Amino acid sequence: MRLDKMIASTGRWSRKEVKQLVKEGRVVVDGKIADGADAKYDPEENRIQVDREVLRFSEYHYVMLHKPAGILSATEDRYAETVLDLLPRELQKLELFPVGRLDKDTEGLLLMTDDGALAHRLLSPKHHVDKVYYARTDGPVSEEDCAAFAEGLQLGELKCLPAKLEILSAGIISEVLVTLREGKFHQVKRMLESRGAPVVYLKRISMGPLVLDKTLEKGQWRYLTKEEIEKLFNLK
Numbered sequence: 001m002r003l004d005k006m007i008a009s010t011g012r013w014s015r016k017e018v019k020q021l022v023k024e025g026r027v028v029v030d031g032k033i034a035d036g037a038d039a040k041y042d043p044e045e046n047r048i049q050v051d052r053e054v055l056r057f058s059e060y061h062y063v064m065l066h067k068p069a070g071i072l073s074a075t076e077d078r079y080a081e082t083v084l085d086l087l088p089r090e091l092q093k094l095e096l097f098p099v100g101r102l103d104k105d106t107e108g109l110l111l112m113t114d115d116g117a118l119a120h121r122l123l124s125p126k127h128h129v130d131k132v133y134y135a136r137t138d139g140p141v142s143e144e145d146c147a148a149f150a151e152g153l154q155l156g157e158l159k160c161l162p163a164k165l166e167i168l169s170a171g172i173i174s175e176v177l178v179t180l181r182e183g184k185f186h187q188v189k190r191m192l193e194s195r196g197a198p199v200v201y202l203k204r205i206s207m208g209p210l211v212l213d214k215t216l217e218k219g220q221w222r223y224l225t226k227e228e229i230e231k232l233f234n235l236k
Contacts, residue, residue: 003027004037007048010055012090026051060115061094062229063087064210067110068218073101083110086219099123100131100183100207108133108204109212112221118232122208125182127235129208133178133188137197141167141174145195149178155190163191173200208235 004018013021019037021027027034028049029041041048043057067073067083074082075097083098091112099111099119113119122129149165164179174197178188189199205212209231216222224232 062224139197
């Protein structure tokens, strides 16, 4: 692949800007200053540096984001801040999108990628990808509620698939874990509210094998590790 195209694929510079970087001697390939922007290299074999920073290359990009409350799970909005606004400029230019959505007031794990095929697999009902949510409710939750979740709740015209409700603590304010294999509009909130326990706080903690990194503060992000990506692709 041409050097200028390769470096531009990171989203940090245009091809015109890369040509200027090369002219200024700021691009180093395998320890030597690059001769020209049109030279061809292998991103898997050659070590490319710009201003001494080693660049990473991938056909697709996979980012874990700890979404805060108050942010839209969208790529653009005229009036509100979106999850894309939380990412640095170089990632914003890569046309990443959220895999699934979290409500504006819901926090937690959000996968951002430009890999449409993987996103489809993770969201497709036939692949049965579990999503786990931690919730606090304004009201008690009982074993009867757990049984109702396991049977599959009826919410108006929506017949929910069987889900798992695990009680962490029961009281005036209860703490629970909810595991779903689907994600209809406001589904966790609607399910708990139908049992007399409206949600006051909601956070997604996992999606399939991908678990929210506890070291990520709200609004922070990181690239997925090689092992995490492999686990996502190994889903059946």
